[in-house]
Amino acid sequence: MSNKVDSLDVVIIGGGVAGLTTAALLARSGKTVTLFEQSSREIGGRARTTHIDGFYFNQGPHALCITAEGDSVLKEIGINYTGGISAGKTYLIRNGKKHEVSGDYGSWLSLGKSDESFQGTDGSQFFNSPTQIDFSQLEGVTVQEWLDKNIHDSNRAEIIKTILNLNTYANDPDIQSIGSALHQVYMGSRVGYMYLDNGWQTLVDGLLTVAKNSNARIVMANKATKIKRTDSSEWIVLLSDKTQVSAKIVVIAAGPKEAYNLFDDQERPEILTNAAKEAKPIRMVCLDVALSNLPDKDVTFALGVDRPLYFSVHSAHAKLAPDGGALIHVSKYLGTSIEPKPREDQPELEEFLELLQPGWRQVLVKKRPLPNMVVSNAIVTAATGGLAGRPDVKIADNLYIVGDWVGKEGLLSSASFASAKRAAQLILNE
């Protein structure tokens, strides 16, 4: 081992939004921060955007929950972004037929059962008008248990599952915590989800600029391979280029399995062993499509009810395509247990797109299949007590984890932002 670098205040491993947010918050408060990202070309992890021929391709469908933890941290750091809220006419697809409904879930549910009001004891009244309830009481209850108890109409239960797919990306009623899922529906309903102009790279670039302007060092193409404690209770981080750095504090902003692999068995905090064993990633098959024009301008958002399929023209609400063009995301919710089948999944997504935008192939500019994307590193399960069961950011003295599998707040990127904020606060208070 060579090139031992002088001791740093903080080393951050991983340059997704969790790592970059932590770097920005700590660097602007005066900490000496170095962030290592393994990718040689791209920073931003799953939040990065590829710009091709005037089209902005996020990594599958991305919408920011704008009243949640993510939005508030970004505002606090001073990251500016614009975009549009996805709202309005929706098509629900059942048995290959399109059913037009309005943007509110109440009208979706009326497709489930039209002869009954929502005002009774039926739990679907929550979806008709999402209100704040004590979500923590429901953290240990699965989606299926809650549906069995509250929703007696199978069509309506199917539509509620569709709403939960949309809000949480999970497709696992037998294990998912209904408490965290309802909380997400409530948060999303307060102001909504925003599609971002020029894609999520805006957030990545904004965070990167704040971090760099505050003298954080961002090192690309260097993977952390091992973390070891020194005699003086500092950390040594070994890197793939065979150098090593020492730091007072290490923040791991990678997934649970990567975090697990960074330690020798005798040095690994037990919580990482459990997290790596128990975390069930939520996955999705995606087809990202750029068209020179939209064949049917009336159809911009649709969801499968009897199949877990998603379709949205993100460019209808945000600047993601050149004039007249359209940027579309079509996806299938795999959840934690459905295995991707590339030979069947992509034709299924293309057929769904043909139903909604007939003739799309004639105006195709580019299509990008993403056959197996990890949307979240860990589904929030009822068995582990919901959000309360996720590991906290501090896992040992001067050792922290951040990401979408960490902390008691938020799902998806909101968890990455919230855990980054909490880790930075704890580090600055120490």
Ligand SMILES: Cc1cc2nc3c(=O)[nH]c(=O)nc-3n(C[C@H](O)[C@H](O)[C@H](O)COP(=O)(O)OP(=O)(O)OC[C@H]3O[C@@H](n4cnc5c(N)ncnc54)[C@H](O)[C@@H]3O)c2cc1C
């Ligand atoms: C298809 C899809 C749709 C999504 N839709 C939404 C949405 O609508 N709303 C929402 O809020 N979220 C959404 N998400 C989730 C969101 O993208 C993620 O939660 C968020 O980007 C995670 O950021 P992160 O920094 O925690 O992890 P990541 O983005 O995974 O970043 C981790 C980084 O660490 C690096 N790394 C790993 N190991 C090492 C190592 N040993 N050394 C150095 N670097 C390392 C990786 O290369 C990577 O850059 C979606 C995700 C996908 C895939």
